Amino acid sequence: MTALRIRGLQADYGGQPVLRDIQFDLEPGDYACLLGRSGSGKSTLLAAIAGFVHPHAGQISIDGETVCDPTQSIERPPHQRGLGMVFQEANLWPHLDVIDNILFPLRARKLPVDHRWAEELLDRVGLAGHGRRKPATLSGGQRQRVAICRALAARPRLVLLDEPLSAVDGPTREELRSYLQTLFGETRTTALHVTHDPSEAFALGRHVAVLEQGRIVQWSTPATVYREPSSEIVAGLTGSFRSVPVNVDLIEENDLARFAFDGRAWHAPSHHSLRSGPARLLLRPESVRIHAREGAWRVHKRRFEAGLFHVEVEHPNGDRIQGTSPHDLSQDAVSIDLVSEHCWLLPADNHPA
Numbered sequence: 001m002t003a004l005r006i007r008g009l010q011a012d013y014g015g016q017p018v019l020r021d022i023q024f025d026l027e028p029g030d031y032a033c034l035l036g037r038s039g040s041g042k043s044t045l046l047a048a049i050a051g052f053v054h055p056h057a058g059q060i061s062i063d064g065e066t067v068c069d070p071t072q073s074i075e076r077p078p079h080q081r082g083l084g085m086v087f088q089e090a091n092l093w094p095h096l097d098v099i100d101n102i103l104f105p106l107r108a109r110k111l112p113v114d115h116r117w118a119e120e121l122l123d124r125v126g127l128a129g130h131g132r133r134k135p136a137t138l139s140g141g142q143r144q145r146v147a148i149c150r151a152l153a154a155r156p157r158l159v160l161l162d163e164p165l166s167a168v169d170g171p172t173r174e175e176l177r178s179y180l181q182t183l184f185g186e187t188r189t190t191a192l193h194v195t196h197d198p199s200e201a202f203a204l205g206r207h208v209a210v211l212e213q214g215r216i217v218q219w220s221t222p223a224t225v226y227r228e229p230s231s232e233i234v235a236g237l238t239g240s241f242r243s244v245p246v247n248v249d250l251i252e253e254n255d256l257a258r259f260a261f262d263g264r265a266w267h268a269p270s271h272h273s274l275r276s277g278p279a280r281l282l283l284r285p286e287s288v289r290i291h292a293r294e295g296a297w298r299v300h301k302r303r304f305e306a307g308l309f310h311v312e313v314e315h316p317n318g319d320r321i322q323g324t325s326p327h328d329l330s331q332d333a334v335s336i337d338l339v340s341e342h343c344w345l346l347p348a349d350n351h352p353a
């Protein structure tokens with residue numbers, strides 16, 4: 001059974017549309033990350049699933065049960081949706097110890113309290129034996145681990161996580177990511193996780209969804225969203241890139257397009273909507289190799305990162321692209337090669353209205 005099914009969901013704030021025709025399925029055990037610019041509607045989507053925001057159209061079903069359908073006046077309150085939630089801040093009760101914080105939502109809803117499960121969850125996040133500590137004695141990362149256990153205490157059908165790692169520092173974020181990965185993987189809990197950090201979405205998400213102006217503009221695996229973005233907006237949300245105008249003269253099988261660039265003919269994968277004619281060639285740093293042999297490109301900037309020299313080069317026509325080289329290039333005039341499988345072509349007018 002589908003863990004979460006959303007169809008035609010629309011919501012607005014004071015007549016201003018915020019969610020527009022949202023539609024997707026989340027299978028049991030899936031971990032999906034929702035990326036999007038600030039104000040794209042990510043938190044509103046989670047709030048609508050949780051029952052804090054009331055959509056005016058569409059349906060939401062959790063584990064086959066319809067929890068929201070305005071046409072049938074169905075609007076289950078948040079506590080009847082069987083969800084766990086994790087927010088940016090842990091928001092633990094300061095007067096309760098760790099175990100009682102984890103069990104509090106169960107007691108408040110008069111649900112059976114499973115001490116052993118709470119202890120097991122603590123053990124899985126590296127907090128075995130810390131159940132009797134008060135939140136004030138824990139670090140921020142430890143408090144967030146307790147909040148994650150609290151979200152899983154009732155064995156929820158689905159957990160919604162809204163920027164759960166953005167209030168902690170870099171190393172703690174890495175550690176929490178790893179706990180989320182093992183905990184959700186081992187308990188096969190379905191999750192929808194909002195983040196603005198592509199590396200977090202790629203590390204955790206089996207699927208990554210991109211929300212833009214209240215619409216889901218792409219829902220794919222991390223590799224597909226990164227390598228085959230549906231627009232330059234998606235490309236920009238998922239990593240650094242440059243795009244240059246090219247002309248496509250032929251589209252072959254499997255959407256392999258032929259185009260001219262830097263005085264040579266190349267082939268690269270393209271978006272299924274691309275037709276012959278003007279296109280945008282999207283180049284990630286790994287799409288371009290910079291060579292020491294003398295050529296038309298001039299080195300503009302260079303830096304060393306992760307074992308490679310990342311070089312920005314400029315063409316006399318003003319085009320600037322980034323590429324990599326294993327060598328530190330001492331000269332200014334260089335040549336380039338495209339790495340076709342890391343290139344991507346989009347229609348010239350790929351920006352959604």
Ligand SMILES: Nc1ncnc2c1ncn2[C@@H]1O[C@H](COP(=O)(O)OP(=O)(O)OP(=O)(O)O)[C@@H](O)[C@H]1O
Nearest residue numbers: 013014018036037038039040041042043044045196
């Ligand atoms: N309670 C509210 N009343 C009116 N407008 C709201 C309300 N909450 C959010 N909005 C507006 O709805 C839009 C979507 O907001 P939302 O918080 O869902 O975006 P977001 O993608 O989560 O943003 P961020 O990444 O900055 O948290 C924004 O334009 C925001 O200003």
